[in-house]
Structures are given as structure tokens and as C-alpha cells.
Amino acid sequence: MAExxxxxxxANHQIPSDFVYEDDLVVAFRDLSPxxxxxxxxxxxxxxxxxxxxxxxxEQLLGHILTTTAHIARELGLExxxxxxxxNTGPDAGQSVMHTHFHLLGGRKLNFxxx
Ligand code: AMP
Numbered sequence: 001m002a003e004x005x006x007x008x009x010x011a012n013h014q015i016p017s018d019f020v021y022e023d024d025l026v027v028a029f030r031d032l033s034p035x036x037x038x039x040x041x042x043x044x045x046x047x048x049x050x051x052x053x054x055x056x057x058x059e060q061l062l063g064h065i066l067t068t069t070a071h072i073a074r075e076l077g078l079e080x081x082x083x084x085x086x087x088n089t090g091p092d093a094g095q096s097v098m099h100t101h102f103h104l105l106g107g108r109k110l111n112f113x114x115x
Contacts, residue, residue: 002047007099011045021072025064028072028104037107038076038083042069048100050089069104078106 001008009015011027020040021028031039042065048054054062066085073083083106088095 002099005047005099007041007043007097007101008047011043020076021068023068025061026068028068031103036105036110038078038105040072040076040104042072042102042104044100049098050095050100051087052089053100065102069102073104073106076106078104081106084110084112 001012006015010017010029017027018030019027020030021042024045026042026044028040028042031041044061044065046061069085073079083104086103086105087101088103
């Protein structure tokens with residue numbers, strides 16, 4: 001756990017959040033400022049800055065995050081309509097919370113700006 005990391009505090013239940021899932025490795029909770037009808041953050045409990053800090057040794061955890069995300073999407077009824085998974089990494093991507101997290105977005109047609 002990193003001091004003054006808001007997602008570490010949420011993962012440790014030191015700050016209340018609207019949780020939708022938890023296991024030994026990850027938590028998932030509703031984003032405070034949703035940009036889609038369903039906007040969930042999937043957060044590994046281990047503190048790392050972002051995807052750039054992961055290596056071969058993390059393949060199992062990263063696979064677990066993605067299969068868990070698919071599970072949550074199914075549970076929330078997004079499987080047929082579809083959804084998007086995003087992890088903003090660094091300044092150019094607009095990462096604002098410095099603890100790895102994956103956004104799960106769904107419930108409306110999502111535009112995609114590739115620029
Ligand atoms: P990013 O810009 O990719 O780093 O995303 C950070 C996300 O965390 C944003 O969508 C915020 O709305 C969200 N967020 C920040 N603080 C909280 C919080 N305490 N609970 C839930 N979501 C949060």
C-alpha cells in the first residue's frame with residue numbers, strides 16, 4: 001500500500017466506495033464521475049503506477065484483471081450490448097489517479113477518438 005494513494009485506501013476499505021466486486025487480487029467499484037451509464041473501475045490491490053510498471057511476471061495478474069472485467073460486464077448485463085475497457089497510462093493518456101486501474105464503460109453507444 002502506498003501512502004496518500006486514494007485507490008489503495010479504497011482497496012483497503014479505509015474510504016467507502018460503491019463496490020461491485022472484490023477478491024484477493026482486485027477490487028471493482030463505481031466511478032465517482034461516470035461518463036457512461038455503467039462506469040466501473042477495476043483496480044489491482046497491489047500498488048503500481050500504471051501498465052508501464054508491469055512485466056512478464058505479472059501476466060497472471062493482468063489476465064486475471066481482464067477475465068474479472070469480463071465477468072463483471074456479464075454480471076452487469078453488458079455482454080450483448082457491448083462495452084469498452086480502457087487503462088490510461090501516463091500524461092498523454094490523461095491518467096489522473098496514479099494507481100493502475102481499468103475503466104469498464106457501457107450502457108450507451110461509445111464514440112471512439114483515435115487521435
Ligand atoms: P484516470 O483519469 O484514467 O486516471 O481515471 C481516474 C478515474 O478515477 C476518474 O474517472 C475519476 O472519476 C475516478 N475517481 C477518482 N477518485 C475516485 C473515488 N474516490 N471513487 C471513485 N472513482 C474515483
